[in-house]
Amino acid sequence: SSSRSDPLNIIEACQPLNFLLTKVTGIQEKYNRSGAVGIKDLLSPSLGSLQESVQFNYMIDIPWLVQQYPPQFRSKPLVIVHGHQRQAKMDMDVAADHYKHIKLVNAKLEIMYGTHHTKMMLLFYDIGMRVVIHTANLIEKDWHQKTQGVWISPMFPKCKTASDAKDSSTNFKQDLIQYMEAYRTPHFKSWLEKIKLHDMSSAKVHIIASVPGRHIGPAKQTWGHFKLRKILRQLGPGNSCKSWPVIGQFSSIGSMGPTKESWVYGEFTESLATTKDGGASLTMKPTLKLIYPSKDNVRTSLEGYPAGGSLPYSIKTAVKQQYMHQFWNHWKSEHRGRSAACPHIKTYTRSHPDGTSIAWFAVTSANLSKAAWGALEKKGQQLMIRSYEIGVLFLPQNYGLEKFKTLEHASEDPLAFPVPYDLPPTHYEKSDRPWVWDIPYMDKPDTHGNKWCPQ
Ligand SMILES: O=C(O)CCC(=O)Nc1ccc(C(=O)O)c(C(=O)O)c1
16 A cells, blocks of 8 residues: 555665664654554565564564464464573473474574574565564564664565575675574574575675674674674774764673773774774774663653663672763653653664764664673684674665764755664763662652562
8 A cells, every 4th residue: 555654665765774663652653653663564464475484583472473473474484593591492392382383493502691682584575585683572562662673674586596696795695694504503504595595785784793602713703893893994984083982872781891991991992983994993092972771761761660671781780880880871862752762772873973973873682791792802812702693784885975964963864864862962960870670769750650679
């Protein structure tokens, strides 16, 4: 149908960046009408005649997920890739047993504390396929009142022979195949053959992914923050951005080590700050700004304190890294109508100090943690990663630009980048505290009049 609300029109209206947020219940409709999708839109018949699909995720409510598919696609073969072990794995097996069209694939997690964090859909149609890389778990509350990010590919046509099935200038197809091969599971054999038969030349993003392992040699630059560093070294901004702040925005924080130089304002910021041909470490490090909800952001959110159930920053980690306080900035999304929609999205960018343009932008499943991005070991010889993660990197030159103007400050430009939050970021006040999920908040009630008493 030609209506603007038809999912295909929403997807086509967001080309060529194809970067959307999820619809939020309870905000003014104008903020959901364009540049936003729900899970049913992504699985809609108007996007293609679905034949089978693969869902990679962390938390999956199988009965709920099945209901998100339109009735005519509800019994098409569905593969769910997860990383649960022991009792949680058994619970998944029991839940899937009720559906004969569902097959489970259990990702190997051989390094302690790793998670299968990746959130990706492979949607196979009759004439082609789409890849969706996003940040939402497959549970109802992740698609209800949170800010989540979605990148959806164009339709990748199916070809008769593998030689017709081209890759993109960003090596999207090669990187997707390399990521899936890293699972080392025979279950992916048929999917890899299908993927190889699709023409992905229209993909304009780079894949930034993580797989568990102690990566050395060339593999060190294949995954995690060293892949980002490699791409920015080859294709990143020039020295003119040297003074531009680097920004991280996420929904959880791991243990960063005893000092800021240990990792976050050391190797991690060096990767974010990498410029083409110029060594980030040769000159002054740029300002690092970290966007993470304060206690009050959570208290005054649509969900209230329960939003904090998806912001698992623990007090025992937080007390070990008080130096992080200098980096904290509020979650603020006035121009997207989402200041009260707590972020579960994770994004990284480099922005002009005044926020009117950005040099690159990444949306990913990866939180601010060494487990997700990797940490150097053995005098920098190896990059140790614990979890599976995947995200996409937008570079202006893949869209014929030097820089992206930000949509917030250039609303008429079709290539202005729809940054999910307000730029420049707003630093915490002295009295502000980052949200920590395992301590009580009894002094002020949240939007639902409740307090927070975790135990
Ligand atoms: O990992 C750490 O260092 C701290 C613990 C943590 O962050 N756990 C976690 C697990 C699942 C999800 C998810 O929702 O997939 C998320 C998220 O995305 O915020 C976070």
